[in-house]
Amino acid sequence: MTTAEAVKTNTVEEQAKRAKKAAKNLSILTTEEKNEALRTVADALETGYESIISANLIDLKNGEEKGFEQAFMDRLSLNKERIFDFAEGLRQVAELPDPIGDVMSRWTLDNGLKVEEVRVPLGVIGMIYEARPNVTADAAGLALKSGNAIVLKGGSSALNSNKAIVEIIHKALEETRIPKNAVQFIDTVNREATKQLFTMKEHIDVLIPRGGASLIKAVVENATVPVLETGVGNCHIYVDSDADAEKAINILINAKTDRPAVCNAAETLIVHEAWLNQHKELLAESLKKHGITVHGDESAAAALPDVKPATESDWANEYLSLDLAVKTVKDLEEAIDHIDQYGTKHSEAIITENADTAKKFMQLTDAAALYHNASTRFTDGGALGFGAEIGISTQKLHARGPMGLPALTTRKYLMSGNGQIR
Amino acid sequence: MTTAEAVKTNTVEEQAKRAKKAAKNLSILTTEEKNEALRTVADALETGYESIISANLIDLKNGEEKGFEQAFMDRLSLNKERIFDFAEGLRQVAELPDPIGDVMSRWTLDNGLKVEEVRVPLGVIGMIYEARPNVTADAAGLALKSGNAIVLKGGSSALNSNKAIVEIIHKALEETRIPKNAVQFIDTVNREATKQLFTMKEHIDVLIPRGGASLIKAVVENATVPVLETGVGNCHIYVDSDADAEKAINILINAKTDRPAVCNAAETLIVHEAWLNQHKELLAESLKKHGITVHGDESAAAALPDVKPATESDWANEYLSLDLAVKTVKDLEEAIDHIDQYGTKHSEAIITENADTAKKFMQLTDAAALYHNASTRFTDGGALGFGAEIGISTQKLHARGPMGLPALTTRKYLMSGNGQIR
Numbered sequence: 130m131t132t133a134e135a136v137k138t139n140t141v142e143e144q145a146k147r148a149k150k151a152a153k154n155l156s157i158l159t160t161e162e163k164n165e166a167l168r169t170v171a172d173a174l175e176t177g178y179e180s181i182i183s184a185n186l187i188d189l190k191n192g193e194e195k196g197f198e199q200a201f202m203d204r205l206s207l208n209k210e211r212i213f214d215f216a217e218g219l220r221q222v223a224e225l226p227d228p229i230g231d232v233m234s235r236w237t238l239d240n241g242l243k244v245e246e247v248r249v250p251l252g253v254i255g256m257i258y259e260a261r262p263n264v265t266a267d268a269a270g271l272a273l274k275s276g277n278a279i280v281l282k283g284g285s286s287a288l289n290s291n292k293a294i295v296e297i298i299h300k301a302l303e304e305t306r307i308p309k310n311a312v313q314f315i316d317t318v319n320r321e322a323t324k325q326l327f328t329m330k331e332h333i334d335v336l337i338p339r340g341g342a343s344l345i346k347a348v349v350e351n352a353t354v355p356v357l358e359t360g361v362g363n364c365h366i367y368v369d370s371d372a373d374a375e376k377a378i379n380i381l382i383n384a385k386t387d388r389p390a391v392c393n394a395a396e397t398l399i400v401h402e403a404w405l406n407q408h409k410e411l412l413a414e415s416l417k418k419h420g421i422t423v424h425g426d427e428s429a430a431a432a433l434p435d436v437k438p439a440t441e442s443d444w445a446n447e448y449l450s451l452d453l454a455v456k457t458v459k460d461l462e463e464a465i466d467h468i469d470q471y472g473t474k475h476s477e478a479i480i481t482e483n484a485d486t487a488k489k490f491m492q493l494t495d496a497a498a499l500y501h502n503a504s505t506r507f508t509d510g511g512a513l514g515f516g517a518e519i520g521i522s523t524q525k526l527h528a529r530g531p532m533g534l535p536a537l538t539t540r541k542y543l544m545s546g547n548g549q550i551r
Numbered sequence: 552m553t554t555a556e557a558v559k560t561n562t563v564e565e566q567a568k569r570a571k572k573a574a575k576n577l578s579i580l581t582t583e584e585k586n587e588a589l590r591t592v593a594d595a596l597e598t599g600y601e602s603i604i605s606a607n608l609i610d611l612k613n614g615e616e617k618g619f620e621q622a623f624m625d626r627l628s629l630n631k632e633r634i635f636d637f638a639e640g641l642r643q644v645a646e647l648p649d650p651i652g653d654v655m656s657r658w659t660l661d662n663g664l665k666v667e668e669v670r671v672p673l674g675v676i677g678m679i680y681e682a683r684p685n686v687t688a689d690a691a692g693l694a695l696k697s698g699n700a701i702v703l704k705g706g707s708s709a710l711n712s713n714k715a716i717v718e719i720i721h722k723a724l725e726e727t728r729i730p731k732n733a734v735q736f737i738d739t740v741n742r743e744a745t746k747q748l749f750t751m752k753e754h755i756d757v758l759i760p761r762g763g764a765s766l767i768k769a770v771v772e773n774a775t776v777p778v779l780e781t782g783v784g785n786c787h788i789y790v791d792s793d794a795d796a797e798k799a800i801n802i803l804i805n806a807k808t809d810r811p812a813v814c815n816a817a818e819t820l821i822v823h824e825a826w827l828n829q830h831k832e833l834l835a836e837s838l839k840k841h842g843i844t845v846h847g848d849e850s851a852a853a854a855l856p857d858v859k860p861a862t863e864s865d866w867a868n869e870y871l872s873l874d875l876a877v878k879t880v881k882d883l884e885e886a887i888d889h890i891d892q893y894g895t896k897h898s899e900a901i902i903t904e905n906a907d908t909a910k911k912f913m914q915l916t917d918a919a920a921l922y923h924n925a926s927t928r929f930t931d932g933g934a935l936g937f938g939a940e941i942g943i944s945t946q947k948l949h950a951r952g953p954m955g956l957p958a959l960t961t962r963k964y965l966m967s968g969n970g971q972i973r
Contacts, residue, residue, distance in 0.1 A: 238935070252917065334947055373970075383972035492578070496963070497963065501966065501968065503967070503971040513660070525673050529962050542952050545909075548795075548801060548802065550926040
């Protein structure tokens with residue numbers, strides 16, 4: 130490590146320490162103090178949007194020179210409307226109920242000791258994300274509302290945009306009760322800096338990775354700080370022998386094509402062989418009409434036109450495109466076994482008119498969200514009415530499915546006595 | 552790796568797979584089916600207690616030959632009464648409310664999609680523990696009641712005792728609706744076997760280490776499977792300038808001496824210098840009377856007799872003995888800073904007659920359990936009325952403080968529709 134790098138890596142720890150200290154002050158602010166601060170930041174982002182756009186242009190130019198693909202450039206790109214959307218998002222978070230201070234339960238022991246279980250902030254959130262600069266404002270807003278400090282480590286391709294956003298946030302926070310140190314932005318692109326966050330247990334209470342599968346894997350495998358795992362969705366639609374054809378096809382097409390690049394989009398159709406044989410023409414026509422490329426097993430290839438042979442990687446892949454894997458099964462058990470083997474425990478749907486089959490599927494399939502006769506696209510904090518979300522948890526501990534403000538909290542037991550001993 | 556080892560390490564994965572499969576069948580049993588099974592196991596442990604004692608004698612003989620210390624041998628040692636206590640423990644778990652299937656919330660979207668948030672088992676619990684054979688029966692009981700399969704990896708010093716207990720559990724389960732594969736016991740003492748559990752994300756949903764600090768550290772640092780961190784308690788009693796002397800001393804002595812070897816025992820007295828000066832004779836007398844060895848800072852040494860100079864390691868140490876570190880402070884802030892630096896976020900107490908000071912302490916100190924004018928010894932599932940506990944979480948994610956049955960569960964969102972798409 131060169132001296133310059135050593136200085137930089139020390140800086141990350143200093144930043145985390147400052148966040149920890151700020152978190153303590155933040156944890157005791159009132160709801161109105163936090164809301165007022167969020168509205169102040171929102172106004173400042175609107176007033177200062179031009180500086181963000183200027184910085185974003187530099188990132189876009191760098192990205193073009195590096196030949197990033199179009200979808201990536203789209204995620205990176207900002208304009209006035211998008212920045213005003215960040216601001217509006219912060220104002221919406223200000224409107225959400227404040228989870229902090231909620232007394233979750235309360236009782237008194239026989240000896241008179243009073244016990245209260247109270248909701249408190251986690252402390253310091255480490256957010257590791259990729260190109261989308263909107264995460265900078267969104268994550269900061271959710272963290273601050275729930276009384277947490279945040280250490281932001283965004284992708285290097287959005288460095289200038291993120292810096293411009295954080296600069297505005299910092300300046301705005303100076304006029305509020307929230308200490309500006311509660312939002313730390315790591316502006317080095319040195320990889321050691323990110324790795325330092327993985328093991329900074331003393332200063333960081335939770336890491337939330339948001340981005341592609343390889344980012345999430347790197348964090349899960351290397352972090353000793355607890356992780357809230359988000360996002361990878363290899364979601365299945367199982368069309369049962371008792372499925373209504375119109376519902377099945379509508380839901381499949383919606384789940385596959387509405388927004389193919391999001392995690393709650395469907396990637397694999399599991400279809401009962403009897404249903405497939407009966408409805409293959411209708412299915413083939415719909416798939417063709419919507420430009421879907423099919424990767425299927427032998428039975429699928431026999432029933433449908435233009436099927437590419439599916440390999441192991443097709444079953445495991447989150448395509449995030451108009452590709453669809455098609456697996457044919459003889460019964461519900463085979464469908465569930467396939468999901469057990471390849472699913473990512475995100476969102477799984479069954480289409481059937483048979484209530485018993487649906488019940489079994491929902492009981493025996495292990496995922497955050499199970500659907501009967503509806504599209505997997507509803508696994509989303511906004512769609513389900515959570516107000517806002519910091520990500521979709523695919524793990525089972527702490528939070529599962531869309532994570533709203535309560536996922537950024539923990540509890541304390543407060544015991545008040547007058548000398549009780551055991 | 553030799554062939555024999557290869558076979559053994561393969562076996563661990565096979566065992567975890569069998570547990571995963573059993574978990575699926577277990578998750579849909581009724582409460583009565585699970586309770587009936589627990590009572591059957593309890594009866595079998597009582598009927599078969601002699602075989603456990605015989606096996607335990609072998610472990611004790613091996614332990615003596617290896618020269619294990621007395622406290623360790625005590626934890627290892629079983630007798631008829633202790634085994635009947637295991638059985639009674641299982642019957643008590645059968646009496647507890649079943650968390651599985653609880654509808655935690657329920658709502659309907661504007662489009663008619665019905666949403667239910669339902670409590671479900673985690674799946675497979677990996678329990679890694681040290682010498683206490685009671686954990687084998689206790690952990691299996693809590694896991695099964697909450698619909699989870701369990702993979703048990705106990706300390707090698709209790710191998711024979713644990714095997715005898717599991718043999719009885721397995722034989723008893725054959726007469727019940729719980730598949731015997733739901734309880735897996737890893738009977739190899741090969742270290743690779745334990746390490747395999749650390750990364751078996753496909754088959755194991757959570758690891759719970761129970762034992763000393765080094766075991767817990769090894770699991771936290773090496774596991775990619777999510778961990779429920781338990782137990783290390785470097786707990787402080789802060790005696791404020793406004794503390795009532797009698798309450799302060801009673802609570803301190805209770806927290807230090809009632810059971811010095813448990814995690815909710817006090818390890819450090821933080822004392823306001825004004826209080827110390829006023830009450831030093833009374834404090835010195837009590838400490839002496841209870842055989843407490845004091846490791847203190849300079850001010851403590853000036854005020855109290857026979858004080859050994861405290862070093863950095865005294866502040867960080869979980870003594871688990873009649874040793875006590877004594878830190879003198881000028882104010883509340885210094886006390887909280889000390890706890891922030893050295894505490895393990897387990898249990899912290901303030902003794903004061905000043906309600907404002909107490910409130911500040913409870914707001915600003917980061918721990919699972921905060922006490923005002925009471926002993927830290929109440930941080931315990933039994934004492935707080937949780938019915939039973941699988942451990943005391945010192946982490947913030949998922950569960951904090953004493954963990955009862957709900958800590959062994961997660962949730963599913965179940966969505967029922969009639970063709971809803973986005």
